[in-house]
Structure formats: C-alpha cells, structure tokens
Amino acid sequence: MRSNSRLSSLRKEIERTTHEIFSLIDKRLSLVRKVSEEKEREGISVINRDVERHLQNNVIEMCSGRNLDARFALRILNQLIQESVQVQLERNPVNSPPSVAEIFSKARRMNNAGKHILHLEVGEPDFAPPNQARRKLMKALSRGDVGYTESQGILLLRRKIADVFNQRYSRQISADEVIVTAGGRLALFLAVSSVVQAGDEVIILEPSYPAYSRFVTEVGGRPVSLSTELEDFWEPEISELEQQINPTTKAIILNSPSNPTGKVLDESVFRRIVGLANDHDIFVLSDEVYSRFTQSHYTSILEHPKCSYVCVQSFSKTYGMTGFRLGFAISNTKTINMMAKLQGLLLTSVPEFVQYSGLGALDSKDEVKHNVGVIESRSKAMNGLLKELPVSFYPPDGGFYFFPQFQNKELDSVDFAEHLLEEKGVCIVPGTIYGRRYSSFFRIALCQEKQVLIEAVRRIGEMLE
Amino acid sequence: MRSNSRLSSLRKEIERTTHEIFSLIDKRLSLVRKVSEEKEREGISVINRDVERHLQNNVIEMCSGRNLDARFALRILNQLIQESVQVQLERNPVNSPPSVAEIFSKARRMNNAGKHILHLEVGEPDFAPPNQARRKLMKALSRGDVGYTESQGILLLRRKIADVFNQRYSRQISADEVIVTAGGRLALFLAVSSVVQAGDEVIILEPSYPAYSRFVTEVGGRPVSLSTELEDFWEPEISELEQQINPTTKAIILNSPSNPTGKVLDESVFRRIVGLANDHDIFVLSDEVYSRFTQSHYTSILEHPKCSYVCVQSFSKTYGMTGFRLGFAISNTKTINMMAKLQGLLLTSVPEFVQYSGLGALDSKDEVKHNVGVIESRSKAMNGLLKELPVSFYPPDGGFYFFPQFQNKELDSVDFAEHLLEEKGVCIVPGTIYGRRYSSFFRIALCQEKQVLIEAVRRIGEMLE
Numbered sequence: 027m028r029s030n031s032r033l034s035s036l037r038k039e040i041e042r043t044t045h046e047i048f049s050l051i052d053k054r055l056s057l058v059r060k061v062s063e064e065k066e067r068e069g070i071s072v073i074n075r076d077v078e079r080h081l082q083n084n085v086i087e088m089c090s091g092r093n094l095d096a097r098f099a100l101r102i103l104n105q106l107i108q109e110s111v112q113v114q115l116e117r118n119p120v121n122s123p124p125s126v127a128e129i130f131s132k133a134r135r136m137n138n139a140g141k142h143i144l145h146l147e148v149g150e151p152d153f154a155p156p157n158q159a160r161r162k163l164m165k166a167l168s169r170g171d172v173g174y175t176e177s178q179g180i181l182l183l184r185r186k187i188a189d190v191f192n193q194r195y196s197r198q199i200s201a202d203e204v205i206v207t208a209g210g211r212l213a214l215f216l217a218v219s220s221v222v223q224a225g226d227e228v229i230i231l232e233p234s235y236p237a238y239s240r241f242v243t244e245v246g247g248r249p250v251s252l253s254t255e256l257e258d259f260w261e262p263e264i265s266e267l268e269q270q271i272n273p274t275t276k277a278i279i280l281n282s283p284s285n286p287t288g289k290v291l292d293e294s295v296f297r298r299i300v301g302l303a304n305d306h307d308i309f310v311l312s313d314e315v316y317s318r319f320t321q322s323h324y325t326s327i328l329e330h331p332k333c334s335y336v337c338v339q340s341f342s343k344t345y346g347m348t349g350f351r352l353g354f355a356i357s358n359t360k361t362i363n364m365m366a367k368l369q370g371l372l373l374t375s376v377p378e379f380v381q382y383s384g385l386g387a388l389d390s391k392d393e394v395k396h397n398v399g400v401i402e403s404r405s406k407a408m409n410g411l412l413k414e415l416p417v418s419f420y421p422p423d424g425g426f427y428f429f430p431q432f433q434n435k436e437l438d439s440v441d442f443a444e445h446l447l448e449e450k451g452v453c454i455v456p457g458t459i460y461g462r463r464y465s466s467f468f469r470i471a472l473c474q475e476k477q478v479l480i481e482a483v484r485r486i487g488e489m490l491e
Numbered sequence: 492m493r494s495n496s497r498l499s500s501l502r503k504e505i506e507r508t509t510h511e512i513f514s515l516i517d518k519r520l521s522l523v524r525k526v527s528e529e530k531e532r533e534g535i536s537v538i539n540r541d542v543e544r545h546l547q548n549n550v551i552e553m554c555s556g557r558n559l560d561a562r563f564a565l566r567i568l569n570q571l572i573q574e575s576v577q578v579q580l581e582r583n584p585v586n587s588p589p590s591v592a593e594i595f596s597k598a599r600r601m602n603n604a605g606k607h608i609l610h611l612e613v614g615e616p617d618f619a620p621p622n623q624a625r626r627k628l629m630k631a632l633s634r635g636d637v638g639y640t641e642s643q644g645i646l647l648l649r650r651k652i653a654d655v656f657n658q659r660y661s662r663q664i665s666a667d668e669v670i671v672t673a674g675g676r677l678a679l680f681l682a683v684s685s686v687v688q689a690g691d692e693v694i695i696l697e698p699s700y701p702a703y704s705r706f707v708t709e710v711g712g713r714p715v716s717l718s719t720e721l722e723d724f725w726e727p728e729i730s731e732l733e734q735q736i737n738p739t740t741k742a743i744i745l746n747s748p749s750n751p752t753g754k755v756l757d758e759s760v761f762r763r764i765v766g767l768a769n770d771h772d773i774f775v776l777s778d779e780v781y782s783r784f785t786q787s788h789y790t791s792i793l794e795h796p797k798c799s800y801v802c803v804q805s806f807s808k809t810y811g812m813t814g815f816r817l818g819f820a821i822s823n824t825k826t827i828n829m830m831a832k833l834q835g836l837l838l839t840s841v842p843e844f845v846q847y848s849g850l851g852a853l854d855s856k857d858e859v860k861h862n863v864g865v866i867e868s869r870s871k872a873m874n875g876l877l878k879e880l881p882v883s884f885y886p887p888d889g890g891f892y893f894f895p896q897f898q899n900k901e902l903d904s905v906d907f908a909e910h911l912l913e914e915k916g917v918c919i920v921p922g923t924i925y926g927r928r929y930s931s932f933f934r935i936a937l938c939q940e941k942q943v944l945i946e947a948v949r950r951i952g953e954m955l956e
Contacts, residue, residue, distance in 0.1 A: 030529060030533055032529055033526060033529040033530070033533070033535075036522055036525050036526050036529065037526065037542060039522055040519060040522045040523065040526070040546075041545075041546065041549065043515055043518055043519045043522065044519065044546055044549065044550070044568070044571070045549065045553065046515050047512060047515045047516060047519065047571075048550055048553055048554075048559070048564055048567075048568075049553070050508055050511050050512045050515065051512060051559065051564065051567065052553075052557050052558070052559045053508055054505060054508045054509065054512065055558065055559065056558065057501055057504055057505045057508065058505065059558075060501050061498060061501045061502065061505070064495060064497055064498040064501065065498070068495055068498070070498075077502060080506075081505075081506065081509055084506065084509065084510060085509070085513055088510065088513050088514070088517075089513075092517050093517070093520065093521065093524075094513070094516065094517045094520060095574075098570075098574050099513055099516065101570070102513075102516065102567065102570065102571075103509070103513075105566070105567065106509070106512075106567075109560075109563050148639070150638055150639055154635060154637075155637055160632055160633075163632065164629055164632065167625055167628065167629065168625075170619065171814070172619075172620050172811075172812065172813070172814040172815065173615055173813055173814040174613070174615055174813050174814060175814070208673060208816075208838055209838055209839060211836075211837065211838065211839060212837055212838055215836075215837055224689075224711065237836060240836055241836075244836070246689065246711060346637075347637065348637070348638055348639050348839075349636070349637040349638040349639060349640070349840075349842055349843040349844065350637065350842055351673075351838060351839065351840070351841070351842045371676075371680075371702060371705055371706070371709070372676065372677055372680055372837070373673055373674055373676065373677055373816060374674060374676060374813075374816070375814075375816070376816070377814055377815055377816045377842065377845060378814040379814065380842060380845075
C-alpha cells in the first residue's frame with residue numbers, strides 16, 4: 027500500500043463514504059422510529075405498500091441515470107425497509123401470528139393420549155400407493171440400486187415423464203427439461219431459488235399454500251400477495267395483478283386447482299397471465315400437484331409454453347405416495363440445470379430405489395382413475411353436507427379441499443378451530459394461515475372416508491349452532 | 492396521510508435520506524472502480540481481507556455509540572463489499588474457476604461410450620447396505636408406512652440414535668436433541684441455515700469439502716477460509732483461527748477425519764477450538780460422517796459439550812447406504828427445532844420407510860466392522876503404493892481419502908486430471924476444488940477394490956514419469 031499513494035487516498039475516501047452511508051442509515055432508522063410513534067398515536071398499520079413502492083420507484087429512477095445496478099440497489103433498499111418494519115414492530119408489538127402449529131400439535135397429543143380425533147386438516151390422501159410402485163422399489167433395492175444418481179434424476183424416469191406429458195399435451199419436452207425431485211414441495215423451492223434473487227418480488231395469489239411465501243422469504247425475496255375473494259369466485263383480477271408488477275418482479279406463483287380454495291383457473295385467465303408474464307419477462311411457477319383431481323375444465327402451463335415457466339408435479343397426491351417424497355418439474359434446460367445443481371448441493375440426489383417407484387406409478391392408470399373417483403365422490407358428498415351449515419363456499423372445481431366461510435364473519439377461525447378440537451374432537455385448518463384476511467374461513471381436506479367426513483361436518487354444524 | 496402532516500413530513504425526510512444513501516453507494520462504487528484501475532496497473536489482488544476487516548471494525552465502532560444494530564449494519568456492509576468485489580472482477584476478469592465438473596462429465600461420457608474408467612474420484616463406498624437395513628425398509632413398505640412423518644424424524648429412530656451415542660460417549664442426549672435428515676449433506680445445510688444469517692461469517696478449515704462454503708454463500712453468509720498445510724501435517728494454527736474471529740463470526744466448520752486430507756484433529760486441538768468457540772459464542776459445526784473410519788485416535792464434538800455445536804452424522808459411508816439419503820444431527824433442542832422446521836419446509840419429512848432402514852443399520856455391528864476393515868486394508872496398501880511415486884502426502888489418520896501433492900509443485904492438478912483421464916483412463920479429483928492454493932494436490936478415494944487401486948496408481952505413476 028505504501029508504494030501507491032493514490033490507492034491509499036482512494037481507500038481513505040471509500041472509508042469516509044462508508045462512514046457517511048452508515049450515518050445516514052442510522053439517521054433513517056431514527057426517522058422511522060419517529061414515524062412509528064406517529065403511527066402508534068394514530069393507530070395506523072406498520073406496513074404501507076404504497077410508501078414502499080414509492081421508495082422503490084425513486085431508487086429505480088436514480089439507478090437509470092447512473093452506473094448503479096438496480097437489482098443490487100433494490101436489494102439493499104428492501105433490507106432497509108425490512109429493518110424499518112422490524113424497528114416499528116418492536117415498538118408496536120402486534121398480535122403474534124396465529125398459533126396454528128399449536129393446534130396441530132395439540133391434536134397429535136390428544137391422539138397419542140388415546141382420544142379419537144377426526145382429522146380434516148392434513149392433505150394426505152388415504153389411498154395406498156400402487157402395487158407397481160412398491161414392486162419397482164423393492165426390485166431396485168434387491169438389485170442393489172442403492173447409490174447416488176445424477177442430481178437431476180435417473181434418465182429412465184425423466185424420459186418416461188417427458189413421454190407422458192408429451193402425449194397428454196402434444197409437446198416435445200426432452201428428458202433434459204425434466205428434473206426428478208424429493209417431492210413437489212422441494213421442486214417448488216428449487217424453482218424459487220433458481221429464479222428469485224434477494225430483493226426480487228414474487229406475486230402470490232391469496233389464499234395460498236403458506237410454503238410459497240416462506241420459500242420466497244427464505245431466498246431473501248419479497249412475497250407480494252394478490253388477494254382473491256369468495257365473492258368473485260376466487261377469480262384473480264388481472265388489472266390488479268398488472269399493477270403489482272415492477273422491475274423487481276421475477277415470478278408469479280399459480281396453483282390450479284388451488285390449495286385451499288379448489289379453484290381451477292379458466293383457460294382465458296391462464297392465457298392473460300401468461301401474456302403478462304411474457305411482456306414483463308416474469309416466470310410463471312405453476313404448482314399443478316392437484317391437476318388430476320379436476321371435475322371439469324383444466325389448463326396446464328404446459329399448454330401455454332409462450333412464457334418462461336416451471337411446472338411442478340408430484341407423485342404424492344395422484345398416487346397416494348406422500349411418504350415416498352417424489353416429485354418432478356418441467357422447465358427450460360437452463361432452469362432445470364440450476365435446480366439440479368441446487369438439489370445436488372442439498373441432497374446429492376433422490377434415493378435411487380425411490381426413483382424407480384415412479385416408473386411403476388406412471389404405469390398405474392387404474393389406480394389413478396380409482397383415486398380420482400374417490401375424491402370426486404367425497405367432494406359431491408361434502409358439497410351436499412356443507413349446504414346445510416351456516417357457511418358460504420365455492421364448490422371446488424378440483425383438488426382435495428373445501429374452503430368455507432362462516433356466515434358470521436366475526437367468527438375467528440383460529441378460536442373456532444381450537445374449540446372444535448377440544449370440544450368436538452375435530453381438527454381443521456384455520457383460514458388465517460392462507461392469508462390474514464381469510465380469518466373467517468377454514469379448510470377441510472377430503473382425505474378421510476365418507477363416514478368420517480359426514481360425522482366431522484355434523485360436529486362442525488353443532489359447533490356453529 | 493392528509494390528516495397527519497407530521498407523518499407526511501417525516502416520510503419526506505426519510506425519502507430524502509434514502510436518496511442520499513443511494514447517492515453515496517453510487518459514489519462508493521465509482522471510487523471502487525478507480526481502485527480497481529490502480530490495482531490493475533499494479534497487479535494487486537482484488538480481495539484484501541485487511542481492508543475489509545478495517546471497514547468492518549469501523550462500522551462496529553460506529554454502531555456501538557448509536558441505536559444501530561451491528562449485525563444489520565455488517566450485513567449491509569458485507570453486501571457493499573461483495574458488490575465492490577463484483578465490480579472489480581468485471582474489470583479484471585481472473586481465470587475462471589477450474590472446470591472440474593467438465594472432467595467428471597467427460598468421465599461419465601467415456602464410461603457410457605464403453606470405455607473402462609478407473610474411478611478414484613467419487614467418495615461412494617462399494618460395500619452393500621446391511622441386510623437388516625434393507626429388510627426393515629421392505630417391511631415398513633409392506634406394512635404401509637408410506638406417509639408423512641414428523642419433520643424431525645420418527646421417534647423410534649431418534650431414540651435409538653440417542654441411545655447409541657449416549658452409550659458411546661457417556662452422554663444424556665434426548666430424542667429431542669436429534670434430527671433425522673435426508674442425508675448428512677442436508678443436515679449440514681440445515682445447521683448452517685439455522686445458525687448463520689446473511690452477512691455472518693463462517694470459518695472453514697481448508698482444504699475443505701466444497702459444499703461447506705457453498706452452503707454459507709447460499710444463506711448469504713461469508714465463508715472465511717483458514718488454510719492448513721501439508722508441511723504442518725494439516726494442523727490448524729489456533730492463533731490464526733483466533734485472528735479470524737470478529738463479531739460477525741457465527742460458526743466454524745470442522746471435519747475430522749477430513750475430506751480430503753484424512754487428518755484427524757488431536758483432542759488438544761479440539762479442546763482449544765471448543766474453548767475459543769465458547770469464549771466468542773460461536774457454533775462448532777462438526778461434520779463427523781467419516782468418524783467410524785479412524786485408524787488411531789479420534790475425538791467427537793460430543794465429547795466436548797461445553798460450546799454450542801451441531802454434530803453431523805450419516806448412514807452413507809459407515810453402512811454403504813449412500814443412495815438411501817439418510818443422515819442425522821445432534822444439537823441443542825432449539826437448533827434441532829429450527830433445523831426440523833426448515834427440513835419440514837423443504838421436504839415435509841424423510842421418506843418414512845427409509846427411516847426404518849436406519850433402525851436396521853444401527854444394529855449391523857458386524858457390517859461396520861467389516862467395512863472399516865476393508866478401508867483400513869486399502870489405506871495400508873495405498874500408503875505403500877504412493878511411497879513409490881514422486882508425490883508427498885500425509886498418511887491419513889482416518890476417512891476414505893489420500894491427498895498427495897506432486898513433488899513438482901508447478902504441475903496443475905486440473906491439467907493433470909484431464910490428461911490422466913484421457914490418456915490413462917483414470918479419474919481423480921484435482922486439489923483446486925478444496926481451495927485454490929491446493930492446485931498441486933489431488934484426491935483419491937479408497938472406494939474401489941484393491942486391484943483397481945493398484946492399477947490406477949500404476950497409471951498415475953506412468954503419467955508422472
């Protein structure tokens with residue numbers, strides 16, 4: 027350093043500038059604390075998306091005239107905002123999030139204590155895995171297929187998956203565009219990780235499977251929710267969706283049939299979303315794990331290949347193979363490679379013999395027909411049962427779930443779920459976990475025999491009297 | 492907003508401050524570009540840990556007198572530094588990292604094309620999984636144990652693991668302090684994710700398993716490497732380790748026996764590291780997946796419970812169960828719960844029937860004895876074989892690997908590996924992937940029969956002539 031005085035003086039200036047930056051960050055947080063005082067006085071909510079968006083736009087504008095990378099700057103800004111929210115929450119402790127986990131663990135404890143609980147909460151179907159799936163697994167195990175495989179999954183299974191979907195949707199997907207994952211959940215996480223960087227925004231249609239926003243947060247992204255309403259038949263408002271898009275928007279997550287609402291998006295809606303995604307260079311992450319359980323129309327992202335997408339699928343629901351942890355995804359080769367690299371980093375590969383079970387499952391057409399029939403018949407029954415209760419609901423187009431709303435909208439679903447469990451021995455999922463605004467909703471799964479569903483709904487009815 | 496002019500003026504001030512912050516960040520990056528020019532002129536390396544540390548200390552000092560959280564500020568600083576490094580690398584493109592993946596995929600292609608390759612690269616032992624492990628798996632599958640389990644793993648297996656280690660190390664570990672994971676790799680990732688936040692530093696002893704630093708980077712942390720040398724018998728310098736510790740240091744990763752060096756840390760070294768970790772409130776993440784393959788002394792972190800730690804274990808190496816993807820970790824309940832939560836988010840749980848195989852494995856003592864004996868005998872043979880070559884090496888205390896250095900230190904291991912594969916059909920791992928400074932080293936695994944090892948070393952010898 028001594029030999030270069032210019033380097034040394036530049037470093038001093040960098041040091042001074044760094045100091046100034048942090049002085050300003052400190053000043054900014056002091057201002058935020060004052061804002062927090064004002065908000066407390068006025069009873070105003072801590073999070074204000076309009077203010078955030080205004081700041082984001084300012085920063086984007088600043089960057090455009092300079093040699094400053096907008097993605098980098100927005101990442102830093104989003105962290106300043108996050109810290110501000112934190113600082114304000116410390117001052118104004120809001121209600122802690124609903125203790126849904128507590129309800130579930132209480133249900134488990136009651137179960138273990140010998141109490142008979144009717145489980146309407148878990149989306150784990152009661153059908154047995156296809157015999158062919160088990161047989162293929164055991165054969166592989168006996169044969170000694172017990173080693174590491176390619177992180178992307180064995181070629182045999184990827185080829186078979188490509189074949190099935192090429193036939194179903196007249197596509198030309200290659201085995202390179204398929205990854206076998208340790209479950210559909212992981213496929214979605216790998217997709218989010220590959221597509222989203224820290225500071226990026228991801229649009230999520232609410233009510234939604236809670237893992238979506240947690241995945242986004244996990245990689246440092248910001249989930250942006252677009253709420254849909256029972257009154258609109260859970261139809262997303264495309265103009266609202268468009269308003270949420272900004273240069274940091276990297277993806278939109280779709281889930282049709284939806285968990286929890288059972289909504290299947292119309293083809294026209296799908297086409298408009300894909301159009302927007304294409305215009306704004308956004309990925310569509312389409313979680314289609316319930317796609318076989320549709321009672322009428324159904325559209326897959328695979329029928330709309332005009333935008334970047336990841337299509338997520340799983341063996342769990344279709345084949346009753348939840349405990350196998352076997353899923354897959356279809357996307358472009360580049361994204362699949364990124365996903366495979368990350369799966370390799372985390373897991374090396376999916377257990378080799380488990381991958382062979384997928385080959386057996388894909389040949390089990392009769393079992394799928396049976397499983398779909400079972401859910402359809404339970405769904406019909408549930409439709410009739412819920413009509414007798416003081417609840418409103420959208421009759422699901424597909425999937426495993428009903429998502430009814432109490433006619434008395436003041437009823438809080440967390441309270442209700444707690445009392446229902448304690449007094450009636452029935453476990454449901456409070457709507458709050460799918461988005462705070464759904465506190466007067468609850469989710470019931472069609473994963474139990476009809477008799478159990480009938481009895482459970484009877485008790486829910488008693489509770490609602 | 493209209494109703495509260497104070498709130499509105501505070502917001503304006505926040506906006507102005509935000510603008511200033513980003514102007515300064517922009518200015519800082521311009522200065523960095525100038526530094527880069529100077530460095531280029533002088534041929535100085537882009538990364539300068541002393542300068543970084545100086546900036547970190549400044550920021551820590553600033554925070555101490557203010558209402559500014561040091562962890563938050565250092566996280567932001569580390570990102571500014573990271574962006575600066577990026578900006579400089581763009582100006583001064585260095586050699587791209589060695590294309591090790593290319594060598595491996597070439598080996599695979601050659602294999603597929605029918606060429607017989609001697610694989611000394613993969614650390615996947617050739618022993619079959621214990622019969623009891625397979626049997627337990629098949630029984631569980633037939634019984635219908637094919638559902639989701641607790642994310643932490645089935646109680647039966649966690650209890651058994653606790654029992655085994657309590658007996659081995661006279662501890663009182665409870666099943667709550669154990670998590671069953673989808674492989675040792677994932678256990679380590681879950682540990683890093685639970686312990687390390689963005690901007691935190693993690694000390695890694697080099698040469699090291701490359702996944703360590705990738706895990707740290709994945710969660711936004713900064714890997715800090717502490718290199719060890721063959722000349723020092725791969726012994727870490729504790730005083731150097733202490734110098735690397737600062738308030739953002741959150742963990743140190745140990746791996747004894749080491750991949751790739753085969754070094755087993757002395758008990759006294761372990762004790763001193765644990766002492767430092769305790770003094771500075773740092774987690775010790777101890778990857779002990781090779782612990783059964785030790786030829787003399789061996790110390791586990793479980794014998795040093797005086798600091799926060801996560802002990803990572805796996806069924807893969809000990810039992811020849813790589814393709815089962817089954818591992819586990821032992822830590823305090825709080826950390827285990829965080830790890831379980833993240834595993835639940837990513838995977839729901841490990842496949843239920845695979846967890847049962849672990850019960851069978853833990854009863855397979857004879858198989859372990861056999862496997863350990865096999866590796867020991869190969870290790871002895873390799874010791875003799877390598878002595879005849881123009882290489883220097885530390886005779887491993889344990890593990891699966893040898894990590895020799897060319898006597899001609901100018902030889903680049905990536906080049907060497909490429910030529911060895913093409914001309915002699917032998918695949919090895921270049922030392923560079925364990926740390927840039929190890930370019931004159933290479934790793935060979937003891938996972939092939941002795942005859943293969945003998946032939947492979949003969950060809951390596953030819954290549955070195």
